[in-house]
Amino acid sequence: MSIDSNDGAPRRLHPLGVRLMHWTNAIAMFVMITSGWGIYDDYVIIPGLHFAQAVRLGSWAVPSLLWHFAGMWLLAVNGLAYLLYGIITGRLRERLLPIRSSEVLQTVRDTLHFRIEHDDLTVYNAVQKILYIVVIVAGISQVVTGLFIWKPVQFSGGVALLGGFQAVRWEHFLGMTVIVGFVVVHVVLSILVPRTLWAMLSGGPRLAPPAVRPPEART
Numbered sequence: 001m002s003i004d005s006n007d008g009a010p011r012r013l014h015p016l017g018v019r020l021m022h023w024t025n026a027i028a029m030f031v032m033i034t035s036g037w038g039i040y041d042d043y044v045i046i047p048g049l050h051f052a053q054a055v056r057l058g059s060w061a062v063p064s065l066l067w068h069f070a071g072m073w074l075l076a077v078n079g080l081a082y083l084l085y086g087i088i089t090g091r092l093r094e095r096l097l098p099i100r101s102s103e104v105l106q107t108v109r110d111t112l113h114f115r116i117e118h119d120d121l122t123v124y125n126a127v128q129k130i131l132y133i134v135v136i137v138a139g140i141s142q143v144v145t146g147l148f149i150w151k152p153v154q155f156s157g158g159v160a161l162l163g164g165f166q167a168v169r170w171e172h173f174l175g176m177t178v179i180v181g182f183v184v185v186h187v188v189l190s191i192l193v194p195r196t197l198w199a200m201l202s203g204g205p206r207l208a209p210p211a212v213r214p215p216e217a218r219t
């Protein structure tokens with residue numbers, strides 16, 4: 001099945017399910033990041049690095065931990081639904097692959113010349129594709145390392161594989177840093193190119209029906 005082969009009315013660029021999962025993920029990430037900063041501050045990883053109370057969810061570590069556990073279910077269930085949907089419908093493959101090195105170079109050149117507006121919203125540029133893949137992998141890694149930190153005895157094999165308990169804490173922290181970096185760039189770009197933001201709210205343009213190919217071309 002492909003993203004635009006629904007055999008009926010042309011589908012939107014971002015079907016309702018994708019939009020709901022995207023915005024649910026944004027809320028879940030907000031809860032996870034800000035409550036994570038609340039837990040971190042009780043047991044710092046980088047000496048001297050603290051997060052101000054104003055950006056923490058929860059007045060101290062225990063309420064922050066409760067928020068983190070609540071947000072975890074939303075993040076994991078919603079993320080799993082997004083992945084399954086993306087794999088089963090072929091959306092992930094069609095939107096995020098292939099990535100050609102020539103396209104990467106062209107996108108970097110365009111960005112350096114501040115040409116970030118893309119005329120065709122239905123095609124992600126190569127850098128967008130890489131960033132989305134990186135953040136999806138980082139999200140999966142956060143759920144796995146979070147599980148290992150929560151249940152280090154039950155997942156002792158996994159903890160050992162990733163270098164021990166402190167190493168897993170570091171990996172969880174680095175994953176958060178990657179996601180925060182992504183979100184900053186992602187939100188700034190969606191404000192600079194508001195058509196993309198409107199598309200993620202309204203569904204965006206309808207996709208052209210797939211071209212009918214002769215049977216001998218369908219191998």
Ligand code: HEM
Pocket residue numbers: 018022025026029095121132135136139179183186187190196197198199200
């Ligand atoms: C308020 C915060 C956010 C805003 C304003 C926002 C905005 C957008 C927009 C406008 C698009 C469509 C881009 C395009 O068509 O060119 C998009 C797609 C996407 N966003 Fe966000 N986003 C936010 C939060 C997040 C977060 C927290 C994540 C993950 C950590 C995320 C991950 C993604 C991914 C993976 C896609 C591609 C979805 C797909 O096509 O299947 N976004 N976002």
